[in-house]
Amino acid sequence: MVHTAESVDRALEALGMNHFDLVVCDYRMPGKTGIDLLIELKRQESVVPVLMISAYADALVEAAILRLGGLELLKKPIRRQELVARTARVVGG
Numbered sequence: 001m002v003h004t005a006e007s008v009d010r011a012l013e014a015l016g017m018n019h020f021d022l023v024v025c026d027y028r029m030p031g032k033t034g035i036d037l038l039i040e041l042k043r044q045e046s047v048v049p050v051l052m053i054s055a056y057a058d059a060l061v062e063a064a065i066l067r068l069g070g071l072e073l074l075k076k077p078i079r080r081q082e083l084v085a086r087t088a089r090v091v092g093g
Helices: 010-016 034-043 057-067 080-091
Strands: 023-026 050-054 073-074
Touching: 010 023, 010 034, 023 034, 023 073, 034 050, 034 057, 050 080, 073 080
Parallel strands: 023 050, 050 073
Antiparallel strands: none
């Protein structure tokens, strides 16, 4: 199942009601950032893997993403083939 969410709060709602094998999250979103999502997932002791994407993140943001449990930061523009390969590696496909 693929689900989209336009904000961190909507993503957290979906994560609370469904099982997901992977979250692909943009760093910049309305209201909160992908870091906020990672903080909340860590607080909830969630084990869902998170791939973060961004055109704006610098080395400090990338370090925070990794420290908070994000698998990696994919920098935009992302080639479709790269996203498919990283996703397959994470979910074992």
